[in-house]
Amino acid sequence: MSGTLTIVGLGPGAPELTTPAVSEALRQATDLIGYETYMARVPLIEGQLRHTSDNRVELDRARQALRLADEGRRVVVVSSGDPGIFAMAAAVFEAMETGDAHWRALDVRVEPGVTAMLAASAMAGAPLGADFCAVSLSDNLKSWSTIEKRLVAASNGDFVLALYNPASRSRPHQLARAFELLLRWRPESTVVIFVRAAGSNDAKLHITTLAEAATYPADMRTLVIVGSSTTRVIHRDGAAPLAYTPRSEGSRP
Template sequence: MNWLKVIGLGPGAEGQRTPEATQALAEATDIIGYGPYVARVPEHPGQRRHATDNRQELERARHALALAAEGARVAVVSSGDAGVFAMASAVFEALEHGPPAWRALDIAVLPGLSAMFAAAARLGAPLGHDFCAISLSDNLKPWPLVEQRLAAAAGAGFVVALYNPISKARPWQLGRAFALLRAILPGGVPVAFATAISRPEERLVLTTLAEAVPEQADMRTLVLIGTAESRLVPRGEGARPWLYAPRSARRA
């Protein structure tokens, strides 16, 4: 039987990939995705691997649907969760605008552990109350909309997780976001830079909004902005304090 599964690989560590994802990856005839993510999938004999460039999401989605329509068992892989700024939306967009026959395909999305939650777990419980996720990329939406969402989220007391904070093609957006947030939130609000969580090159930096600089982030970094209610709990010698959001909020 042919199928298409859009699979979230989790942040990187095998221990954080779901068993259902691992099983589907083993049963697939074709693995499709951005090169570094395809490289993370365990190799199986006879399986075809299609590693493509980062920017070609829609083209990759069409390719995957066409392969499934021809009889393949296709795994489209994303890092983290496939539904969070990743391939799932591109697949449904390609499905909506593709040949009607594609709609009869056996399609499923297998959720994965998002970078946001993997990073939060390392830090403590920074998302412990209402939170939001915003992509800082203005490739697919106008920058004023990003600013509007940042202001709305910070103004209403959400913890904010910033995806796609910076890249060579988008060097100034994160600095602009910090400047905007400093006009709304106290300078002491905790900011965390979580890079390549659960992978060998994992790096965590905990600082404040007043002192946060864009240079602490790269393409693999998730940036978490706390709130005025965020708490730090000191630990022993040299250890990073725990960061958490209290369950109760007083402000209205």
């Protein structure tokens, strides 16, 4: 039997945001591999093997997936959101390139999903409506100076910024440092959006300004969007405000 390896994205949280293509891949799998928190979102199927792990050791997990596929299993690697955005797909390809030469012949596929910034943007309105950048604030895999360079470059380009992994218990201060840096380049009135648990049933939205942003709490489940010079807020009586970035740079309502 010829094995397969499919790297899927479950979407941001709610089951109705998982694509039918991903659900089908999960049903066909003989083996699931992934971080236990994401695996808990996958319906149990009798006879299917589950190889859970914690959130680190991505390359080990990737090698295990390639080995199992090489043995003829139908393996699915489970990511949250989209597997190609700050998730498992890049780890699998790195493991493939650096591993056994015949792993390159394996039948490997990526099934896309709704990544967190899309769900966060949808909840807030349309803040990613114009050109934007996505930056992970985690310095586990890159240096803080690279992150700073990218925040400055994004500011110079007047991009909207989507910040993934803004803070964790081991990195509590980086988001505040990022805001401090951005304040040198963007006005205090810049729109800043926090969405926690975007695209899940307990999602929470907070819209504020860059001047105030550092006082608001964030964790690994928070997605932060920093507006460009044209991002706007619509205030509404009795309803949550909405934020959007006009597609046209000439739009100044």
